[in-house]
Amino acid sequence: MRTLYHFWISPACRKVRLALSEKGLEFDLKIEKPWERRPGFLAINPAGEVPVLVEENENILADSQAICEYLEENYKDVSLLPQDKIARAETRRLIGWFDRKFFVEVTDNLVEEKIMKRLTKSGTPNTAAIRAGHHNIHYHLEYITYLVERRSWLAGDDFSLADIAAAAQLSSVDYLGDVPWEQHPAAKIWYARAKSRPSFRAILGDNLPGMPAPSHYADLDF
């Protein structure tokens, strides 16, 4: 069976889980705690990062975008990138926006400080970083609003990897209850539509012992 090494709150792992599910590909999940730097895991990914996908034929793939491009090239029944070349570039621009810009400006400031530091016992949360995360998220929700006022989904007419990349980041932050949905109703409607897809079920069922999700997290009519 195909195996995904992941850590539940990691947005990069959530992105790959969503992409696999959207494509109807079955996989086992194995939890990996990258901060433990387990030798067996470093042997399959020297970057020491999740996600890592091990295919049934033992091929090993790492880096969320490398994995998603591989899935796109190999499993074509369901496309998560459009066919038109300019539309593909637009989709990848937005994937980069959420994987990199949203992650650095929002997710890393909130999830890293509030959850990962506690799990890894690596110091006390940096309140300046948390403040920055809370501040920055508005700008990103406004950008999502701008996009969905002009398009059905973030990158165009169809649900794509751009929606997956964005929803993966937001779902991690939403686990903390830190997404100010009420102030951004159009972004909330987009997220509700994404979250209603069957591919989201497993992610909405995630629950860390001792750190329960807020009640709206898994609620489709939040």
Add this chain to the structure above:
Amino acid sequence: MRTLYHFWISPACRKVRLALSEKGLEFDLKIEKPWERRPGFLAINPAGEVPVLVEENENILADSQAICEYLEENYKDVSLLPQDKIARAETRRLIGWFDRKFFVEVTDNLVEEKIMKRLTKSGTPNTAAIRAGHHNIHYHLEYITYLVERRSWLAGDDFSLADIAAAAQLSSVDYLGDVPWEQHPAAKIWYARAKSRPSFRAILGDNLPGMPAPSHYADLDF
């Protein structure tokens, strides 16, 4: 004419300049100072980041990897990704490594602190960050050594976007004279081979007034 909005020391811009040159595509360079947040520039890229490529037909492309994937899909005379699917995934894994991991652990700590803070007048260099950058670069040069002891180029038999992504980051740091080449001779030989390619000429000719490059920067026999 095709136009690339760039800033000379940005590794993401260098990556696209190298990819365009390797593919033999002509382009004009326009310097953009992203920190000035010029309205005309924000209108073409709301992320406010370089590089941005404007094609002759006025199509606008942003995000270095989105641009490189677009170039790969549209200009096939010279391939910068291998044909085999697993080899493509391996190449993209390494692109992610250098674009993201090397950038965060090395380039951002050194180039941001030593050059960008001076240019943007945004505070004094953070000496802890600079120390971290100097420390972390050894690990990355060791990883390059590991790769080139097993392969002709970083991702396999052929020069690829992985070499471009890595050399783009290293060339930015090398402009500061901060790459400890003498301690990593195999990585140095790989970089010398990359740097001798005609695509590197323009980058090695870069010179910022008041911040001259060290003498070995443009020297092919450094």
